[in-house]
Amino acid sequence: MNIIERIRLSIFPGAHKPADEQKGQRKYFRSLLLHFRPRVVPERTLRFSLTWGLGGMAAVLVFLLFGSGLMLKFAYEPFPGRAYDSIMHLQQNIPFGQLIRNIHHWSANGLLIIAFLHFLRVFFTGAFVAPRQFNWIIGLALLAAVIVSNFTGYLLPWDQLAFWAITISSSMLEYIPGVGAWLQKLILGGEELGPAAIANFYAIHTAVLPALLLLIMPFHFWRIRKAKGLVIPRLPDEDTDTLGEKVDTIPHLIVREVAVALLLFAVVLVISMLFNAPLAAKANPGLSPNPTKAPWYFMGIQEMLMHFHPVFSLFIIPLMLVIGLFCIPYINYQSETAGVWFCSNKGRRMALIAVLTSTAATVAGILADEFIIGSILTGPPNIIISGLVPFAIVLAGCIGFYVFMKKKFGATNNEAIQTLFILLVTAFLVLTVVGIWFRGTGMKLVWGI
Ligand code: HEM
Numbered sequence: 001m002n003i004i005e006r007i008r009l010s011i012f013p014g015a016h017k018p019a020d021e022q023k024g025q026r027k028y029f030r031s032l033l034l035h036f037r038p039r040v041v042p043e044r045t046l047r048f049s050l051t052w053g054l055g056g057m058a059a060v061l062v063f064l065l066f067g068s069g070l071m072l073k074f075a076y077e078p079f080p081g082r083a084y085d086s087i088m089h090l091q092q093n094i095p096f097g098q099l100i101r102n103i104h105h106w107s108a109n110g111l112l113i114i115a116f117l118h119f120l121r122v123f124f125t126g127a128f129v130a131p132r133q134f135n136w137i138i139g140l141a142l143l144a145a146v147i148v149s150n151f152t153g154y155l156l157p158w159d160q161l162a163f164w165a166i167t168i169s170s171s172m173l174e175y176i177p178g179v180g181a182w183l184q185k186l187i188l189g190g191e192e193l194g195p196a197a198i199a200n201f202y203a204i205h206t207a208v209l210p211a212l213l214l215l216i217m218p219f220h221f222w223r224i225r226k227a228k229g230l231v232i233p234r235l236p237d238e239d240t241d242t243l244g245e246k247v248d249t250i251p252h253l254i255v256r257e258v259a260v261a262l263l264l265f266a267v268v269l270v271i272s273m274l275f276n277a278p279l280a281a282k283a284n285p286g287l288s289p290n291p292t293k294a295p296w297y298f299m300g301i302q303e304m305l306m307h308f309h310p311v312f313s314l315f316i317i318p319l320m321l322v323i324g325l326f327c328i329p330y331i332n333y334q335s336e337t338a339g340v341w342f343c344s345n346k347g348r349r350m351a352l353i354a355v356l357t358s359t360a361a362t363v364a365g366i367l368a369d370e371f372i373i374g375s376i377l378t379g380p381p382n383i384i385i386s387g388l389v390p391f392a393i394v395l396a397g398c399i400g401f402y403v404f405m406k407k408k409f410g411a412t413n414n415e416a417i418q419t420l421f422i423l424l425v426t427a428f429l430v431l432t433v434v435g436i437w438f439r440g441t442g443m444k445l446v447w448g449i
């Protein structure tokens with residue numbers, strides 16, 4: 001037996017045995033896999049139109065980020081004087097350095113979008129009611145970890161883009177009553193963005209958050225097992241105890257998961273080969289770009305800041321939304337709609353009306369504030385006139401819409417709450433789009449950039 005053969009046998013004992021005995025070996029491997037997965041799964045939960053493969057894609061992207069992030073650590077130096085040059089060195093002199101940075105960059109941005117879409121699919125298929133309530137909360141923790149990972153990573157290249165985006169985002173913290181200034185100082189490790197800030201961000205980005213993700217993700221998956229798998233998709237008029245057939249996890253589920261993972265990997269690789277991660281000039285604390293924008297995923301908040309007093313746009317409204325998200329699974333719903341896309345046929349019609357109303361109202365509100373109200377109200381923002389008054393108007397609008405829709409359609413709690421959720425999510429998306437693409441020099445409204 002040659003050396004290669006001997007090494008192979010030391011790894012896979014039994015590889016030299018007759019074919020029928022090897023079958024037995026494969027059985028052991030399958031049973032190992034089945035320690036992590038159920039033996040059978042309901043055939044209906046395998047339908048692509050239930051999950052769109054989004055949860056699995058999010059998990060694949062997290063692993064791609066771990067892999068590429070670990071490689072980046074070999075080249076990256078977390079000091080203001082060295083960080084930018086280390087990235088240049090990585091891109092220009094290290095084989096595949098640029099590609100690895102691109103993979104990290106595109107996976108990170110892709111993960112934000114995929115995790116958000118997964119969050120929407122879980123909401124719209126009603127997969128957050130018992131026994132999945134707590135998994136929704138774990139999901140929110142995962143979403144927070146992904147956002148903070150992106151935010152802390154954003155600073156690391158130490159270019160103009162990073163420096164000023166993090167400066168503007170961290171200055172938003174100041175407006176949190178009581179603890180804001182203290183929190184900002186804690187995160188930055190001082191008064192301004194410097195060596196202590198980059199050291200903090202680096203430690204949080206490459207140690208604290210990865211450890212947290214590695215703890216929370218298995219918890220998320222374990223809760224899926226405990227809920228006896230995913231929610232069973234059904235049509236609005238199908239019985240609540242519809243179960244359908246069960247099929248073996250291997251091969252039916254595994255083959256689908258591997259296919260989605262490979263396809264996603266191929267897409268990330270192609271994008272990373274075609275488009276380089278942005279890198280502006282080296283950070284210059286004395287020269288701010290115009291306009292100075294936060295990272296794109298915070299542009300909704302920055303846009304809100306243009307219309308409301310900071311205490312409302314940076315504290316009260318985000319706090320109310322976060323509390324609302326945590327409460328969603330614990331509201332008393334009247335009917336069992338888990339597994340039905342958009343609750344019911346009526347829910348679908350209401351959803352469409354909410355999207356159209358919210359888009360029109362948000363765009364109208366932005367234009368009115370920019371061209372009419374803004375020119376009447378001059379001077380520094382005032383907590384009553386530019387805070388309490390617009391906030392009360394928006395709140396009254398949301399409550400009015402909720403009550404109107406509930407009455408007009410004779411809707412259940414499920415349908416009405418879904419409508420309100422869509423109203424708010426759409427408004428947030430419109431604000432984000434306007435902030436990213438329709439704000440130019442001096443943060444003035446422009447027609448496309
Ligand atoms: C890094 C982020 C995340 C990862 C890696 C992840 C992963 C997964 C996976 C693999 C599944 C099963 C397949 C699927 O439904 O597509 C799943 C299901 C689930 N996820 Fe996530 N998830 C993440 C974020 C979230 C978020 C933000 C929420 C909601 C707030 C959430 C709530 C849930 C719930 C409730 C289920 C069970 C769904 C059902 O039973 O049909 N997850 N997640």
Ligand code: HEM
Nearest residue numbers: 065066069070072073076105108149150153156157206210
């Ligand atoms: C959910 C997980 C993660 C996310 C969302 C994430 C996100 C990011 C982002 C957005 C950047 C800036 C890249 C750019 O220049 O555009 C970055 C940089 C970086 N990340 Fe991560 N990352 C994650 C995990 C990790 C892990 C696990 C490590 C290492 C253990 C790591 C190490 C690094 C390093 C060294 C940089 C600086 C290099 C550069 O900016 O190109 N990351 N990360």
